[in-house]
Amino acid sequence: MHFLSESIYKAFLLVLNLDPEVYQIVWTSIYISFWSTTLSASVGIPLGALVALKNFRGKPALLLLLNTSMALPTVVIGLFCYAILSRMGPLGDLGLLFTPTGIALGLFVLATPISANLTVAAIQNLDSRLTLTCKMLGASPLQEFWLTMKEARFAVMAAIVIAFGRVVSEVGIAMMLGGNIRGFTRTMTTAIALETSKGEFELGLALGFVLMLVALVINGMIFFVQKGRL
Amino acid sequence: MKRLLGLLTIGILVSSFASYGLAETRLRMSTTTSTENSGLLKVLLPPFEKANNVKVDVISVGTGKALKLGENGDVDVVFVHSRPAEDKFVSEGFGVDRKDVMYNDYVILGPKNDPAGIKGIKSAIEAFKKIAETKSMFVSRGDDSGTDKQERSIWKAAGITPQSPWYIEAGSGMGAVLQMANEKNAYTLSDRGTYISYEKKIDLVILGEGEKTLFNPYGIIAVNPKKHPNAQYELAKKFIDYVTGPEGQKIIQDYTLEGKQLFFPDAKK
Numbered sequence: 001m002h003f004l005s006e007s008i009y010k011a012f013l014l015v016l017n018l019d020p021e022v023y024q025i026v027w028t029s030i031y032i033s034f035w036s037t038t039l040s041a042s043v044g045i046p047l048g049a050l051v052a053l054k055n056f057r058g059k060p061a062l063l064l065l066l067n068t069s070m071a072l073p074t075v076v077i078g079l080f081c082y083a084i085l086s087r088m089g090p091l092g093d094l095g096l097l098f099t100p101t102g103i104a105l106g107l108f109v110l111a112t113p114i115s116a117n118l119t120v121a122a123i124q125n126l127d128s129r130l131t132l133t134c135k136m137l138g139a140s141p142l143q144e145f146w147l148t149m150k151e152a153r154f155a156v157m158a159a160i161v162i163a164f165g166r167v168v169s170e171v172g173i174a175m176m177l178g179g180n181i182r183g184f185t186r187t188m189t190t191a192i193a194l195e196t197s198k199g200e201f202e203l204g205l206a207l208g209f210v211l212m213l214v215a216l217v218i219n220g221m222i223f224f225v226q227k228g229r230l
Numbered sequence: 231m232k233r234l235l236g237l238l239t240i241g242i243l244v245s246s247f248a249s250y251g252l253a254e255t256r257l258r259m260s261t262t263t264s265t266e267n268s269g270l271l272k273v274l275l276p277p278f279e280k281a282n283n284v285k286v287d288v289i290s291v292g293t294g295k296a297l298k299l300g301e302n303g304d305v306d307v308v309f310v311h312s313r314p315a316e317d318k319f320v321s322e323g324f325g326v327d328r329k330d331v332m333y334n335d336y337v338i339l340g341p342k343n344d345p346a347g348i349k350g351i352k353s354a355i356e357a358f359k360k361i362a363e364t365k366s367m368f369v370s371r372g373d374d375s376g377t378d379k380q381e382r383s384i385w386k387a388a389g390i391t392p393q394s395p396w397y398i399e400a401g402s403g404m405g406a407v408l409q410m411a412n413e414k415n416a417y418t419l420s421d422r423g424t425y426i427s428y429e430k431k432i433d434l435v436i437l438g439e440g441e442k443t444l445f446n447p448y449g450i451i452a453v454n455p456k457k458h459p460n461a462q463y464e465l466a467k468k469f470i471d472y473v474t475g476p477e478g479q480k481i482i483q484d485y486t487l488e489g490k491q492l493f494f495p496d497a498k499k
């Protein structure tokens with residue numbers, strides 16, 4: 001019990017003391033998660049809508065592929081992206097390995113199937129008469145897409161929230177592609193892993209609480225956007 | 231709310247460009263967990279970074295992976311401790327300008343009651359034989375790190391193939407292994423630096439030390455620019471000169487943890 005209370009106390013100190021290193025770590029996490037979520041949403045949601053609304057050859061195969069890729073272990077995604085971003089790999093000349101951008105790319109690969117799959121599910125849950133009505137009223141494909149999105153907005157928003165939660169809490173990809181470089185690519189999760197490996201359990205757990213706090217604030221913001229605007 | 235979110239997005243955009251857009255020179259170094267976790271790099275790097283207006287990116291992993299990153303050209307310099315693996319790295323043409331930097335030593339740790347009775351045995355090989363005979367629990371790094379390579383070479387010299395269930399391969403860093411050995415009342419091999427930083431958190435004690443087989447030298451190697459034209463050889467060379475030069479060697483000499491000197495500089499002139 002002592003250990004747990006100590007950690008909570010330390011977490012408060014960390015937040016209150018404005019320790020620049022901790023803030024840098026928190027900021028790196030938010031920055032990377034923000035970009036990978038945004039990027040994955042802008043690819044995953046249209047892709048999901050396309051799969052849900054259109055009939056084409058290979059649609060079942062694509063759905064199967066999307067579903068399977070949700071089960072990919074993050075270390076495998078990390079390894080795969082390492083092979084691509086390494087100096088020996090096809091994109092090696094860009095020098096993206098061990099940079100925040102490198103991590104964001106890996107997390108993008110992780111989050112895109114999530115946003116796509118959840119968008120498919122969101123649209124399939126809609127009243128099937130919506131598509132018919134759109135077609136009857138002569139809506140263009142773009143108009144149809146827009147109306148569908150409007151109807152499915154809550155579930156699609158949830159898809160973004162889930163994708164964000166997944167990337168902000170991810171550790172394998174961040175470790176593999178970022179290298180946990182102090183003051184550069186150290187994220188909250190890799191910092192927690194490092195402190196744990198150093199035996200600094202209290203500090204590790206304290207950082208865990210900070211991570212929860214950040215997630216709470218961001219989810220709270222999305223929650224209010226949903227309530228207020230939509 | 232909408233405006234607030236918009237402002238926030240712009241804020242994130244602007245500051246992200248501000249913090250990551252300005253490209254400063256970065257030297258990438260893969261090193262072992264022991265140099266990073268002991269805190270040595272925190273004092274060794276800043277003077278070099280300041281003098282050359284460069285940032286040294288430290289990727290701390292096991293020696294095996296640190297060398298692998300060098301082989302793939304993903305780092306510019308490697309700072310590790312496993313002489314045979316280092317020599318192989320150089321002879322295969324991946325690295326150039328290998329220099330000795332410093333040394334510390336390994337210690338054999340075990341529970342206070344010492345079930346295998348190895349306390350007082352001078353030779354590490356004999357001590358390992360005793361552990362195997364009594365089938366006392368032993369936690370190994372099992373992660374192809376420098377310490378792991380050293381441990382395996384001792385088992386080999388003792389003519390023993392350690393086996394489960396008494397031999398546990400953790401596949402983790404030194405810190406995690408110390409904790410595991412502590413929880414399981416097991417023996418383990420550790421570098422002295424990591425042990426000193428953990429001493430207060432665990433009950434394990436030193437049962438074997440101060441022998442030639444437990445000597446642990448660290449070397450620094452630049453990644454061969456002929457293999458990897460992207461490698462920043464000039465800067466790596468500068469860094470090697472700094473670490474093995476009088477300034478770097480003095481910092482290593484003066485670095486203490488809990489009042490104890492951790493590393494002993496031994497760069498040759």
